[in-house]
Amino acid sequence: MFTRLYEQIAADPINLAAAIITLIVLVAGAAYIVTYPRLFMLGLKNLRRHFLRTALTSAAIGVLAFMITTIWTIIFFIDLITVERSKDLKIIVTYRWSVPSQMPITHADYLNPASSQFLPELVDAQGNKLYGPNDFMTWSFYGGTTDPAKITPDTLILFFVMEPEQIIPMMDDLGDLDPKLVEALKDKPQGCLLGTDKLKALDKKVGERFKLTSINYKGIDLEFEIVGVLPDGRYNASAIMRMDYFNKSFEQYARANNGRAHPLANKRLNLIWLRVGDRDKFDQIGSIVMKSPRFSNFPVKVETASSLVGSFLDAYRDIFLAMKFVIVPGMLVIMALVMANAISITVRERRGEMAVMKVLGYRPNQVFLLIVGEAVFVGAVAGLLAAGATFAFFNLRWGGIPFRIGFFPVFRIPEAALMWGLAIGTLTALAGCLIPAWTARSVKVSEVFSKVA
Amino acid sequence: MRTLRNPFLNWLVEHPTAAGFAVVGAGIVLLALLPILLYVLPIRKVPLRYNLRNLQNRWKTTLVTALAFTFVTGLLTGMLSFVRGMDRLTESSGHPGNVIVLSDGATDEAFSNLPPMAVEQLPRDLQREVQKTEDGQWLFSKEVYVIVMYMIPNPSAGGRERRFVQMRGLDNIPVAAAVHDVKLAVGDWPREPFVRKVDGFGNAKEIVIGHGVARAFGSDVGKKMLEPGDTVVLGPETWVVSGVMEEGGNSFGSEIWTRDLFVQQGFGRENSYCSYVVRTASADKAKLAAQEIKNFKLERNLQAFTERAYYAKMSETSKQFSFAIYIVAVIMAIGGVLGVMNTMYAAISQRGKDIGVLRLMGYRRWQILLSFQLESLLIALLGGVLVCVVAFLLFNGTTVSSIISSGVGGGGKSVVLRLIFDTFVFGFGLTFSLLMGALGGFFPSLSAMRLRPLESLR
Numbered sequence: 031m032f033t034r035l036y037e038q039i040a041a042d043p044i045n046l047a048a049a050i051i052t053l054i055v056l057v058a059g060a061a062y063i064v065t066y067p068r069l070f071m072l073g074l075k076n077l078r079r080h081f082l083r084t085a086l087t088s089a090a091i092g093v094l095a096f097m098i099t100t101i102w103t104i105i106f107f108i109d110l111i112t113v114e115r116s117k118d119l120k121i122i123v124t125y126r127w128s129v130p131s132q133m134p135i136t137h138a139d140y141l142n143p144a145s146s147q148f149l150p151e152l153v154d155a156q157g158n159k160l161y162g163p164n165d166f167m168t169w170s171f172y173g174g175t176t177d178p179a180k181i182t183p184d185t186l187i188l189f190f191v192m193e194p195e196q197i198i199p200m201m202d203d204l205g206d207l208d209p210k211l212v213e214a215l216k217d218k219p220q221g222c223l224l225g226t227d228k229l230k231a232l233d234k235k236v237g238e239r240f241k242l243t244s245i246n247y248k249g250i251d252l253e254f255e256i257v258g259v260l261p262d263g264r265y266n267a268s269a270i271m272r273m274d275y276f277n278k279s280f281e282q283y284a285r286a287n288n289g290r291a292h293p294l295a296n297k298r299l300n301l302i303w304l305r306v307g308d309r310d311k312f313d314q315i316g317s318i319v320m321k322s323p324r325f326s327n328f329p330v331k332v333e334t335a336s337s338l339v340g341s342f343l344d345a346y347r348d349i350f351l352a353m354k355f356v357i358v359p360g361m362l363v364i365m366a367l368v369m370a371n372a373i374s375i376t377v378r379e380r381r382g383e384m385a386v387m388k389v390l391g392y393r394p395n396q397v398f399l400l401i402v403g404e405a406v407f408v409g410a411v412a413g414l415l416a417a418g419a420t421f422a423f424f425n426l427r428w429g430g431i432p433f434r435i436g437f438f439p440v441f442r443i444p445e446a447a448l449m450w451g452l453a454i455g456t457l458t459a460l461a462g463c464l465i466p467a468w469t470a471r472s473v474k475v476s477e478v479f480s481k482v483a
Numbered sequence: 484m485r486t487l488r489n490p491f492l493n494w495l496v497e498h499p500t501a502a503g504f505a506v507v508g509a510g511i512v513l514l515a516l517l518p519i520l521l522y523v524l525p526i527r528k529v530p531l532r533y534n535l536r537n538l539q540n541r542w543k544t545t546l547v548t549a550l551a552f553t554f555v556t557g558l559l560t561g562m563l564s565f566v567r568g569m570d571r572l573t574e575s576s577g578h579p580g581n582v583i584v585l586s587d588g589a590t591d592e593a594f595s596n597l598p599p600m601a602v603e604q605l606p607r608d609l610q611r612e613v614q615k616t617e618d619g620q621w622l623f624s625k626e627v628y629v630i631v632m633y634m635i636p637n638p639s640a641g642g643r644e645r646r647f648v649q650m651r652g653l654d655n656i657p658v659a660a661a662v663h664d665v666k667l668a669v670g671d672w673p674r675e676p677f678v679r680k681v682d683g684f685g686n687a688k689e690i691v692i693g694h695g696v697a698r699a700f701g702s703d704v705g706k707k708m709l710e711p712g713d714t715v716v717l718g719p720e721t722w723v724v725s726g727v728m729e730e731g732g733n734s735f736g737s738e739i740w741t742r743d744l745f746v747q748q749g750f751g752r753e754n755s756y757c758s759y760v761v762r763t764a765s766a767d768k769a770k771l772a773a774q775e776i777k778n779f780k781l782e783r784n785l786q787a788f789t790e791r792a793y794y795a796k797m798s799e800t801s802k803q804f805s806f807a808i809y810i811v812a813v814i815m816a817i818g819g820v821l822g823v824m825n826t827m828y829a830a831i832s833q834r835g836k837d838i839g840v841l842r843l844m845g846y847r848r849w850q851i852l853l854s855f856q857l858e859s860l861l862i863a864l865l866g867g868v869l870v871c872v873v874a875f876l877l878f879n880g881t882t883v884s885s886i887i888s889s890g891v892g893g894g895g896k897s898v899v900l901r902l903i904f905d906t907f908v909f910g911f912g913l914t915f916s917l918l919m920g921a922l923g924g925f926f927p928s929l930s931a932m933r934l935r936p937l938e939s940l941r
Contacts, residue, residue: 083825090821097814127718128750129630129647130593246594248586293596297751328751329719331632341647345886345897349804352561352883360558361815367551368822371544375829433807 038446041110044102048449055410055456062403069396073404080376087372088412091458094365095416095451098358100424102450103431103443105354112340119312120200122338123302123319126329130171132297133328135277138168140324141302151318160315165305167192167200170298172276174242174251176232184231187242189222189271200303202335203264211258219275221257226429227266227439229259247294250279262429267439303335343436362458369462373405377466384470385478398471405463406456413455417447512914515921518856529846529854538861541830545862548826552866552916553873555819560874560904560912562808565883567903569801573887576733576797577790578664579766580614582773584759587784591888592628595757597785599625602761606779612772614762616661622762624659627652627743629750631718635703648696649738649896650717652746656691662762665735668694670711670726677742679723681714687723688745690715693736695882695899697727718749734794734887737898760790797887797896816919823923827859831931838931839939852932859924860917867916871909879904 039045063070077084123141124131139147144163152160170191177185194215198207215221220239224232234240234256241253252275260268276298283292306312316332319325333341343350377384384397392400421443424431430440495502522528538545577583589595602613602621614622631650638644653659656672673689681687692700692709700715701708709715713724722741730736747753761776763769769789776787788796831838838851846854881902888896 082828086821086825086828090818090825093814093821094818097811097818101811125751127632129632132751245589248596337644341645344646345884348883349565349885352565356561357558357811360554361818364551364554364815364818364822367547367554368818368825371547371551371822372825374547375544375825379829379833434803 035445038444042106042446044106045444045446045449048446048453051453051456052449055406055452059406059410062399066396066399069400070403073400073407076376076380076400077404077408083372083376084408087368088408090368091365091409091412091455092416092419094361094368095413095455096420098361098454099417099420099443099447099450100431101353101358101361103424103447104433104435104441105350105358106444106446107438107441108343108350108435112336112343119306119308120335121304121306121312121316121319121332122335123304123330123332124300124338126331131300132294133299133302133330134296135299137325137328137330138299138302140322141304141319142166142168149318149322149324151322152315160311161304161306164199167196167303168273168299169301169303170273170276171246171300172244172250172252172271173246174244176240176242178243181245186245187224187228187232187269189269191271191273191276193273194270197270200305204261207261208258214257215270215272218255218257219272219278220253220255221272222254223258223260223270224256225260225266225268226262228269229256247292247298250283250292252276252279263440263442264438266429267434346435362454365454365458366461369405369409369459370466371462373401373463374466374469376404377401377470380470381473381478384473385475388473388475394471397473398467401467401470402460402463405459405467409455409457409459409462410452411455413451413453413458414448415451416455417449417451420451421445421447512918515860515918518853518860518921521853522857527846528850529841531857534854534858534861537830537834538858544826544829545865548823548862549866549869551819551822552863552919553870555815555919556867556912556916557870557874558815559808559812559915560870560908561878561902562811563908563911564874564878564902564904565885565900566801566805566808567905567908568883568900569804569885569887570798571903572734572898572900573794573798573801576735577792577794578662578762579789579791580763580769581662581790582761582763582769582776582787583790583793584761584776584785584787585757587786589786592626592757593630597756597759599754599756600759606775609772609775609779612763612768614764616658620655620658622658622662624662624760625654625743625756626659626758626760627746627752627755628757629746629752631750633700633715633717636716646699647897648717650746650750651735651738651740652743652752653740654743656740656742659740659760662760663733663735665733666729667691667726668729670724673725673742677745679725681712681721681723684714684721684723687714687721688741689725690717690722690739690741691726691728692724692740693728693738693899694730695736695884696739697724698882699884699899720745720749734797734896734898737884737896766791794887800886800888812915816915819919820923823859823862823920824927826862827855827924827927828930830858831855831927831934835934835939838934839936842934842936843940848932851934852928855928855931856921856924859928860920863916863920863923864913867913870916871912874912875904875909878902 039049123137125133136147139145140149141152142148142163143152143159143161143166148159154160172189172191174187174189175181175185176187194212197204197212197215198209199205201207211223215223224234229235232240236256236258239253239255242251244250244252252271254271260266260270280292280295280298284290284295304315306315312334319330319332387397387400388394425443428440430442432440522531584597585592585595586597602610602623605613616622628649628651630647633646633648635644635646651659660666660672670691672691677689678686679689694708697708697710706713708727709724711724711726715722715724717739722739728736728740743756747755761772763772766789773787773789773792776785779785841851841854842848879902882899883902884897884899886896887898
């Protein structure tokens with residue numbers, strides 16, 4: 031968990047800012063308790079004395095922090111996958127001019143280091159290939175339904191068609207996959223791995239079989255045996271099948287149709303992935319692939335995974351912008367207003383108390399700190415608890431937020447979200463309490479007591 | 484199912500769950516607005532002046548609470564206007580008399596693969612249902628639809644470098660325009676030979692672009708919109724704009740139209756189409772024709788839908804966002820309600836003596852409840868009205884890009900839509916705001932009602 035938290039902080043400036051704020055809150059809070067223990071205890075007593083108001087304000091901050099954590103998780107995830115990572119850089123090769131990308135299967139041979147047709151330009155002067163067999167992967171997409179009369183998300187399965195040995199080294203987030211699952215897939219030509227949601231939707235168990243009627247390769251209807259389940263999370267709605275089984279089905283189709291190839295037989299390769307390591311290698315390999323005459327019949331383009339995903343999500347761009355720059359800031363303002371209202375009511379009600387404190391020798395700054403301390407305590411604790419509840423609620427119940435956008439079925443709430451809750455609770459409390467706290471600091475003893483008199 | 488004559492009753496029978504929610508919702512709204520209704524009746528009640536003066540005296544708290552309402556309702560109406568825009572777009576994208584034909588199994592045009600076909604190949608009785616233009620051409624359009632790569636000219640450093648754009652190749656562009664009810668705002672439809680000489684580029688193929696595309700491409704080159712005569716590079720070719728479609732609020736505004744052959748040859752769809760669209764005389768005839776086409780065998784099985792049904796299926800994304808928006812709205816509302824409770828509890832604790840005096844003056848408990856409930860509603864109304872005015876002035880008509888899809892099997896269409904702030908959105912926003920006020924004020928008002936006069940005066 032701490033490794034993931036560290037990675038999330040390093041990968042995103044907002045997480046870094048949240049981590050810094052968390053650190054400041056913890057250090058400043060500890061310093062406050064050590065320096066002014068009586069003031070801290072007085073603040074706690076005040077919060078308990080006005081329990082209803084404390085509870086209502088905390089609940090209001092909590093539900094809004096819950097919502098912000100949920101929305102920001104989606105934004106965070108989308109930012110993460112559409113921003114290029116400097117390490118583990120992967121090239122995606124696709125058809126150049128249109129989508130969906132459809133290429134001849136022979137394109138894979140030119141880029142497969144294990145193939146005899148590997149492009150000679152991709153071998154350096156010392157005879158070393160610019161990337162190894164574990165840095166190469168191909169994808170085809172095979173979609174089908176278990177019930178052709180009723181095509182719904184539950185009856186529909188979209189397979190990543192690939193070589194089993196490419197799963198662990200190349201698939202994002204499947205590096206920790208149990209190797210036994212890969213072996214099981216290698217053992218059974220008709221084998222497949224299914225995500226947990228798909229397994230549930232089909233109402234099947236490992237070892238059972240099912241038949242699919244294809245929706246994107248008309249006439250290529252296949253039977254499968256479930257050999258394992260993909261880990262919970264990103265691949266819950268996905269499935270993986272073997273490339274050789276897919277390729278053989280086209281040969282069978284041709285045999286069954288008097289030698290006439292399937293209309294899409296020559297366009298059944300969708301994507302080629304190459305891991306290149308860094309930007310320089312990306313430029314070098316990308317340039318070679320783009321210039322190679324081998325691809326002139328079906329021209330290709332190369333791009334990073336983040337760039338491709340970004341292009342696919344382009345249609346959602348305005349929605350994401352609205353979430354990021356309108357909805358979340360709007361909610362933060364509401365939180366600050368709720369806090370400002372609660373604190374200003376408190377200050378107005380406790381003017382007499384502030385005056386007595388001053389008479390007893392408390393300095394104006396200490397009165398200011400008392401009010402700020404109470405507000406920040408409520409905001410930080412409510413924010414932290416809300417983020418923790420959001421994290422537990424979504425991640426444990428569904429493996430993340432079940433909101434399908436493009437090809438992402440769920441968005442797992444990151445560990446860093448706990449810091450988001452604390453940071454937004456603290457910041458909105460600070461924003462909401464500064465003016466009322468300043469008013470409390472400026473309470474004039476003579477004015478208060480003259481009114482009382 | 485039995486059809487009732489009254490369309491409203493018919494709807495209730497056909498949608499029992501929605502009707503149940505609607506009835507419960509209407510009941511809640513009525514209860515929330517009850518204080519306002521009672522204040523209109525000629526019965527004895529705490530004077531409205533009293534509440535207004537209190538709000539005026541505590542103007543800072545009133546303003547901050549109203550502002551919280553403004554933000555909650557503002558976010559809700561903004562999100563709702565987006566959903567309305569999506570709904571309007573999918574509703575107006577299909578003609579009631581049109582039938583769209585795809586290859587069997589395809590859930591989206593992009594995945595459909597059909598051979599060339601002519602109306603004359605259809606059975607005679609089906610041919611009779613197909614309408615004709617004034618000059619006797621079948622209102623039948625063969626269309627090939629692809630999503631192509633548009634490289635943005637001179638992209639800014641770190642900015643986006645390309646867009647996916649939707650291109651539709653048509654066998655007869657003016658006939659397709661008649662089938663889809665698309666008109667040109669400026670320029671002309673491409674004509675034979677569909678290619679013209681452009682200075683600096685040589686021969687360029689002619690295209691007609693949707694209003695949304697014209698605006699998006701225009702912004703890429705620092706213009707408000709692309710105009711006839713402008714050129715764009717799509718795929719390996721240079722294309723020249725011959726016309727820009729009228730802004731019609733349908734999905735075609737986000738498309739580029741050209742001759743079918745150019746798309747087939749340029750983007751690997753040789754001699755194939757994605758859809759046929761047929762115009763019949765009416766919605767009923769379209770339904771019958773769709774059924775008959777399903778039974779008709781060409782080289783492969785066909786599936787046919789009325790165009791309205793097809794675009795209704797494409798509203799899955801919109802439904803998903805609507806659902807999410809209502810969830811967000813409810814959670815925000817809880818925050819708002821808790822905020823207003825705070826304000827009202829504070830108001831009541833400060834005005835214990837007022838309440839005691841009112842009770843001694845003879846006002847009953849329910850009248851005290853009504854008075855405080857009304858005060859809460861007034862704050863909500865202030866926030867709600869404020870947001871309606873601001874949202875309308877700032878955002879009405881703003882265009883945003885989005886996607887419509889069936890949610891099954893991938894695909895979907897990028898669309899440009901307008902945010903719609905209509906009576907429904909404002910009505911919903913205002914009612915929502917009042918509901919928050921009613922709920923937020925209810926428990927504090929109850930506690931005010933239960934105060935004993937002598938105790939509160941001590």
